[in-house]
Amino acid sequence: MSDTTLYGFDGSTYVRTVRCVLTRKGVAYDQVPVNVLTGEPREPEHLARHPFGKVPVLDIDGMRLRETDAIVRYLDARNPEPAMFPADxxxxxxxxxxxxxxxxxxxxxxxxxxxxxxxxxxxxxxxxxxxxxxxxxxxxxxxxxxxxxxxxxxxxxxxxxxxxxxxxxxxxxxxxxxxxxxxxxxxxxxxxxxxxxxxxxxxxxxxxxxx
Ligand SMILES: N[C@@H](CCC(=O)N[C@@H](CS)C(=O)NCC(=O)O)C(=O)O
Structure with a gap:
């Protein structure tokens, strides 16, 4: 059991983006596979996490992060190597x-x-x-x-x-x-x-x- 939880199923392209970055940076996580194809993001349980009914959501370091861009940029600031952006x-x-x-x-x-x-x-x-x-x-x-x-x-x-x-x-x-x-x-x-x-x-x- 890790204290980082990713909400979203593997078939989501945005969830895969976050999985790539977590994996590349060696951050251990658990995953709750909220399935877009069966409408799970629109169910109350997930709307409580993301009121616009989207995946991914990441619980990390005692906070809840929504939106791939915010998640990736936080992970890159938290674990700078390997970098997700060029230095120049x-x-x-x-x-x-x-x-x-x-x-x-x-x-x-x-x-x-x-x-x-x-x-x-x-x-x-x-x-x-x-x-x-x-x-x-x-x-x-x-x-x-x-x-x-x-x-x-x-x-x-x-x-x-x-x-x-x-x-x-x-x-x-x-x-x-x-x-x-x-x-x-x-x-x-x-x-x-x-x-x-x-x-x-x-x-x-x-x-x-x-x-
Ligand atoms: N702006 C969001 C978009 C995420 C997004 O569109 N996720 C799709 C799956 S790839 C989703 O949750 N779709 C569910 C729906 O629209 O009902 C982000 O960057 O994280």
Missing amino acids: ARARAKADENVALINSYGYGAIIGFVAYHLFPDLVGGKDDEARKANLGSARTLAKLVIENKGDAPFIGGGDAPGYADYLLGPLMAYATMTEDGPALLSVDGMQSWWDRLSADETFAATAPDLG
């Missing part, structure tokens, strides 16, 4: 931009076209126009994050995966399970980034068991 100010600014772009435009676009293929009932049916629009936005996002990483191997701006990699990676894992995956991987630089991230031990170890 300009590279850090671009890594921060990548995180913001993925959160603001990437998540909805990628989950949008993934849902079309994998969870059509969840989004109320098959809307091919929305699928195409979402795929287009996802390709725009991919071009930007690759451009922002410059010569760094990873979109988090470092020689090893950082926060931005662990944020986009779980989304890409779902994208590559669909027939639209190749269109996203065909963006210049995406395939080699994806190959590097897929070889990361922590990322591989956190792959959800989709049974």
Whole structure:
């Protein structure tokens, strides 16, 4: 039993981001698998933890933290090594931009076209126009994050995966399970980034068991 508890199931991309960071930093934790696909985040027990009905939530060091961004930045401040951001100010600014772009435009676009293929009932049916629009936005996002990483191997701006990699990676894992995956991987630089991230031990170890 540890005194750190992560609420959220392994199939959630945001929960996987936090699992990657906890694992990479060697922070022991227990997990309560609140399942998004069965609506558990909207049940009173979880609404008491996160009134907007979202996972992840992390109980750590006597406080409750909601929202992936706040959780990851706290973990990075608490356990600085290995760093989730580059030290150089300009590279850090671009890594921060990548995180913001993925959160603001990437998540909805990628989950949008993934849902079309994998969870059509969840989004109320098959809307091919929305699928195409979402795929287009996802390709725009991919071009930007690759451009922002410059010569760094990873979109988090470092020689090893950082926060931005662990944020986009779980989304890409779902994208590559669909027939639209190749269109996203065909963006210049995406395939080699994806190959590097897929070889990361922590990322591989956190792959959800989709049974
Ligand atoms: N802004 C939140 C978003 C988290 C989020 O969207 N989580 C999804 C799962 S990946 C969720 O809880 N969905 C449940 C729902 O919307 O009912 C964060 O960054 O942590």
